Amino acid sequence: MKGWTLALLLLAALALTSATSKKLTKKAYSDSDKKHVAEMQRKLDQLIELEAELESEIAAAENDDENAADNEVVEEEEESSDEENEMLDAPEYIPDETEIYADPCAEMYCGAGRICVVTDEGEGECRCVNNCDVEEDPRRRVCSNHNETWMSDCELYRQRCLCEEEDASCLNLKYKHVHIDYFGECQAVPECEEDELEDFPRRLSEWLFNVMRDMADRQTLSDHYVRLEREAEEHPEKQWPYAVVWKWCQLDSHPKDRAVSRHELFPVRAPLYTLEHCIGHFLDSCDGNNDHSITIREWAKCTKLSEDQIDQLEDLCEDITE
Template identity: 35%
Template sequence: MRAWIFFLLCLAGKALAAPQEALPDETEVIEDPTTEEPVGANPVQVEVGEFEEPTEDVEEIVAENPCQNHHCKHGKVCEVDDNNSPMCVCQDPSSCPATAGVFEKVCGTDNKTYDSSCHFFATKCTLEGTKKGHKLHLDYIGPCKFIPACLDTELTEFPLRMRDWLKNVLITLYERDEDNNLLTEKQKLKVKKIHENEKRLEAGDHTVELLARDFEKNYNMYIFPVHWQFGQLDQHPIDGYLSHTELAPLRAPLIPMEHCTTRFFEACDLDNDKYIALEEWASCFGIKERYRQGSGDLNAHLPALLPTLSCFNLPTSFGC
């Protein structure tokens, strides 16, 4: 029996020791190259490329700011109330931008210097409804300084220089107005007649006697400049009257240079109603009564121009 078992074990050992038959190699798959016909050769052939799965663009919905198109006057900022409605509230003066220098300072009618117009209007807003706030206005550009009293003789000379300056401002605008659209076409035609007039008194430091003679001699040259300046100021609203606020862009830069400015404009308000009508304005500049009504083109608004009028081609006799 043992001999038999031993015999079987020997056979099994011989079988395990014998070399195994090699497994057949994996067949290499070789793609059969096919000639690709150009697109269009077959009427039903469509060029196929790699396409990503289409994704749907989802727009991010941003809630509209109610204050975006809500305008607030100087000294106020827009805030949203509990109902998400815009409202104007007084600006905190401390939130005004930092000022760069003395040129940004302004002087109020309270004879107090404010760091900027932003600081002034924010302060004025906090005084709304009070007697002090009602009387407070922006007096002039620059820090407060001593303004000498305007004598009667000086007051008489003021409109002579002012008229000549307004005429020269318009002429300068006309000369620079190639592509800037500083004047309307109708205004250009009016100023062109003044510009081309050989009798025109050139800009310069002229005596009041010469200015007075030129006004009498070339009276028609001065009518439109006086009316034009009124139209540039009469904007909020356009009603034929100048309020203290509307007059500010002209008077505020002039006061530090021309100390009769305040008294002159106060004298223009003949009926003391705190507004200067066009007829009152024209009368102040010596325009004859029949020429005191303006044309419909006076109020063509030039928003970028008003803040720069004060020293624009200003004769040295006018303080610049």
């Protein structure tokens, strides 16, 4: 840029000098004037030579810049090509076995009172919880089916696990089947009268269908059960059996084996116990053979469904495996 600026200045000076020279030539009649004009002409010739030199230098500089830019592009292309060749020539990377690690506990379900640990062989294994956090908040207390208050659900389930494993830390073998009856410290619960127990299936079914309807409206039910709920809305006689089977299928969770364990009954028993003091007696009556699990047929009978309804129930569940 400096070269071009100087060149423009020189051209301007040249034009001015040329114009002045022409004016002076016309007026130069004396010898002194002729000498002055000759001196101006000489300077004019020098400016023309200087202009030519500047133009030559500017052209050379531009040529050098273009060559340098071309060289940079070529060098970048060569470096890129070298890197690509190095990548192609490099041997395929095969990670070492120690670098490939998948958590063996990631897909493992252990249940309450147990935790998955990785063994020395690198396999996941469910073991009883070593210890539970000390709970000072009385709201964390739970009452068991033995009418005993435990400091937390963790303590209760840990003890059940230890007894199931026949560990030396098991306090009493009766805890192999201990479960939570309700939240909070144990309290005096009224006795369930016979007529109350007789009417309990109706109250339970009505409550379950109201919950099912609410969940369908809030879109928290699966599409399968939403269809059942909508069908029951149009056919009220189906509300009772559909609500009953929906809850049983929902309780059959880990594993889905067409049987609901006493532990799996916890989501129904615990929150209702202090409100519906017959819930414990009712659920106990559902386990006809006292094997600590309730099949769909046992559940249907204790909720007073007809034999025709019972035969259709299993087909209403989704995602159940043998």
